[in-house]
Amino acid sequence: MRRQYSIPERLGGFGVAVAGAATVWPAFSAGTGLGLPCPLRWSTGIPCPACGLTTAAVDLAHGRLLASLADNPAALALAILTVVTVPLIVLRQLGLVATPVPWSARARRRTQVAAIAAAAASWLFQLHRFGFV
Template identity: 70%
Template sequence: MSRQYSVPERLGAFGLTVAAAAAVWPAVTAGSGVGLPCPLRWATGVPCPACGLTTASVDLVHGHVLAALGANPAVFGLALLTAVAVPLLALRHLGAVRPPEPWSPQARRRVAVTMLAAATASWLFQLHRADLF
């Protein structure tokens, strides 16, 4: 039987991966000079909702909370989700917590609307930061 992971658990695992990458990213860029440009901003000059997340992740992992907030406040949502989901994943792996149950259609819609609102707020923040709004 294959193991089922909930969306929050998957996002939490993604957040853990982001934190690990953010811890080593400055060394990679310093040694290679390679960065991660935003494809939308590169092509159009308009930032995307995720613009600044790499910078914010690196800043947050290195304890620069205000710099992370200025780069992209959405990183705090991912950090919070990671802080909750990683222990949950560990407890589920140990059998202390039951596997996830599927969400109802109403719950899925609520989460979809919430995520859309968060992405819209992030995009408005990025547009304001870039003096485009």
């Protein structure tokens, strides 16, 4: 039977992938000239809640914490979650920590509300950063 991963573990795994991509992205981008434009900002001029995440992740991967925070603080939040959950995943794989218990409907709903609030806060941050608010 395949083990189910909790939402924080999945986000931590995503954070590992982001960290890996952020370390090689500058060389790839410089070598190919390709970038990752924001479709919303490209088409309307308005930044999306995720604007700056690629830049923030690259800054964070290269030790530029303040620059990363200025780009998008969500990258630091993902990095912290990754640092916390990766050891948890390893301990669970080794059988030293119990597998996660499925969340109740109430807990899932609270998490959805928190995610929506975080996205709204990120969007307000980006709107302010780009001079819209």
